[in-house]
Amino acid sequence: MEDCGALFATERYGSGESWHYVAKDGAMESTRDGREDEPRGSSFGGLLKSVFLPQGYPESVSGDYLQYQFWDTVQAFSSSLSGTLATQASLRGVGVGNQEATVAAATVTWLLRDGTGMLGRIVFAWLKGNKLDSEAKKWRLFADILNDVAMFMEILAPFFPAWFTFIACTSGLFKAVVGVAGGATRAALTVHQARRNNMADISAKDGSQETLVNLAGLLVSLILIPLVTDNPALTISLFFLFTALHLFANYKAVRSVVMETLNEERLGIALRRFLHDGRVLTPMEANRQEPVFLGFRETLPIKLGVRLQEVVQSPEELRLALMRKGAPFLLGITNGCVRVCLAAHAHTRDEIRAACQAIWLSDVLSPSRQHGGLSGMVHKSYKLMDTEFDAFHKGLEAAGWDVTRTLLDWDEWRLEWKPKIR
Template sequence: MEENAGLVLATERYGSAQSWKYLVKDGGMERRRDGGEGGSRGNSVVGFFKSVFLPQGFPESVSDDYLQYQFWDTVQAFSSSLSGTLATQASLKGVGVGNQEATVAAATVTWLLRDGTGMLGRILFAWRKGSKLDSEAKKWRLFADVLNDVAMFMEILAPHFPACFTLIVCTAGIFKSVVGVAGGATRAALTVHQARRDNMADISAKDGSQETLVNLAGLLVSLMLIPLVTDNPVLTLSLFFLFTVLHLFANYKAVRSVVMETFNEARLSIVLRQYLKDKRILSPLEANRREPVLLQFRTAAPIKLGVRLQDVVQSSEELSLASKENSRPFLLGVTNGCVCVCLGPEASVCDKIRATCQAVWLSDKLSCPTSRNPPCAAAKQQSFWAIVFESHKVMEANFKPFLKGVEAAGWDVKRTLLDWDEWRVEWKTKRS
């Protein structure tokens, strides 16, 4: 038995951070940690905090950008917590806290009006923009935080305009309701991206724990700030602008750190244009770095995906034109300067990516000065169909190698974040 002493019977590990060996010793079995027992106290403390605030299986169970995103998200949450304290103090002062002439009824009515308008704003925003929050999560995440800072700034200024106080706080309430919808929905979309082991709930729960800890730290700092800023509007505004700058900077860095491997319209456009330019496929990291994260006005022809048939063609002749040289389960057309795509019910994810690529090429082509301002309406429509026919040829020549290249580069083409509407059309014209 002495000859077998120290023989490794088995090994085990917990994630990638800790591993153990089972050794033969004195006729029995001993469990020993790799690397010895030195520093076990420090490791146990670190392990405790990891288990409390990080998802199980970290870092393998989350995306590579998780830690960087959470760092900047923590910084923005802390600065937002401090700004929120200043805004809350101003709101309470505005409704009459500390003022002997103020009535409870007047303060209650103001609060109820603010909450009521906020509820309406939440419903309207979710109705109008709910479908955009998945496909453009980064943009709306940053937009929500900018709007939150605007709302808090309005609350700080409101007490200085007593005649318009109710209007200002109600407007700020609407803004904050939009922030609640956009911020919560986009956070869920980012959690889907970060979850690599179907562990969305665990990541979301640990994110809540991190945010609670940050808010607790913000609360302690706020207790020290309140005596300093009371009845001192200059200091209040100065600190608010300082926290706001930090908040916006941290938010920008947070959304910039996210590297999503699924295509939305912006990322697909960036990768496709680079491929058509020099046949080079951008990696997810390269494309995400180029992706715009600020809401901006379109410079190219807008694209509408999954529209009704009448948005693509207005006659049987145009339907024949749209299906000419097109054996795919989608139709493309140009209506009022917009590239419209009509989708068949049998279309696959690959078909959706191809249709969007073709729409992006059409949009770029229509945005060129040479494709604008034809001499008359009939010639204009004829010119549009000529460009559509050309787009079919471009995709036939380029799409297969493009799709193969993006898969090899690490893009997920089994699902997308493309903003398709729900219209599906079966057309009767024979497709060759």
């Protein structure tokens, strides 16, 4: 039998490569998983992996990365084709190909559209910027739906020349909202996917993937443009086909995301199941049940981190509220809303408990009817959490939830109160 030498070292490159070093005849030889030595990345598949996937994949990213990126690629490709149809319609609407159209009129229309979009970006970021982290899935899907609506408006605009400028500005406004919501939620998902503080690498590779997809879309568009020119029926038919694919891929993409941090929806789903049968759902189970469409609440709205005057109206009410076992938050129900005032020294665990009480109250109190004895319900929520929260919190940790930080939508107000209230 041939002497294979004595193994003296083994090294790995993530899960992709394993090398063995042996001493043989006074020299060092290396083999890769029992095969002959070959340079890393020499195969075409290895080259593609290094160009388009983050370093250290799959260990350096979340477990849902590949599935999400697949559907994200499909939606980007279909959106690219829809965008080509919309761009062609916009150019025709501003007068490209029309000898009677003037450069000045087209320029004014374009400037009005861009200006409306700029204002829309500022206003939307002001109104909803703090929601884009806590409800990233919902706003990601909303952005893509709104983008399709905007492109459909651009396709229809040339058929209504008297309203073209108004339609173009409205479409520009929608696309501005899409840009803010899409970019911000993409950043939030990148934070989730990064497992080695490699957000920049993931973002850069995501840009490479998107560029490749857009290049493929460009090549297909070169074939489509001659077919759809002066053929409105075919343009609209193809647009609806690409839009259907786009929306389906987006839905599958956000559904594939499994976030281990708690927002209000995921915390509520886990809490309700725990109070029902004592079992804490895993992140995978809770994410599957999390709604991904923006909708109207059927329960009382919740506001976290509000001012003291929104919870209590007098020193006597504050004195009674502070009789609760030293909980570092105050909770009340005013004007049809569950409000939580948080102490300055509260920790993440306290934030989760306060949110649990607020969610329970929101569930048991219907906004469609008046309730008496609200202070009694608040007191009951404290008693419930006194007996159930410790076990629930431990269950969250054991089930794989990240309880060191949350995506709960807390405002910035924090309160310090005196030990005694006269």
